[in-house]
Amino acid sequence: MALRLAALSHPARIEILKRLSASACCSCREVVDHLDLAQSTVSQHLKVLVEAGLVRFEADRQRSRYAVDHAALAGVSASLTQLVDSCCSGSLPKRQD
Amino acid sequence: MALRLAALSHPARIEILKRLSASACCSCREVVDHLDLAQSTVSQHLKVLVEAGLVRFEADRQRSRYAVDHAALAGVSASLTQLVDSCCSGSLPKRQD
DNA sequence: ATCCTCCATCGTCTATCGGCGATGAACGAT
């Protein structure tokens, strides 16, 4: 869990996630074009996300496809929710939907 | 948001959070006793958590009180959920309560 | 064959993290 959260704990990677989910086509190039970071840097961030299991990677030809793994992302969210829940463990009935 | 997640993205800090929420009394000493980390290290982690706004700090006398800020924690969880939601943007109606 | 584009990887640099021991301050107890 800490690993997943670590992957998410960088503004650039959050931006990348949003970008990936915004457009159906998800080449590294496109992300680079929007993020104003060096291509190598973006590639690194993508690698981190892939290794964390949050993004799926599909090497077509030289055109790599990156896609958000919605299930994994939801899983992280659920884990965090569970942690919060376990931390509050009944002492905090308040729940902000 | 990345800041909050960064604070959470460390196993020791997650353990600390659980420990803090487990017992009503939350001295640094107690955490040290359970975590098998040096006192200075625990103090550092607590500082990180406090600076991230996830833990509230109350300097009583020489006995410092640390308490989980449930609302802040829930806020992070909500933010993450929102991110996931924005990433799936309607394509994932599944919702695990 | 020769470009050009896209991409991953490597090497480098700097900054930060994560751990520790040591130190000193604040306080209670003797």
Added chain:
DNA sequence: ATCGTTCATCGCCGATAGACGATGGAGGAT
């Protein structure tokens, strides 16, 4: 006044993260 306890902070260090440029490979186009 002198301990003992608790805690925050300060160096110090190895390791890692994050950024970049450069390199090279794989394809597509000419």
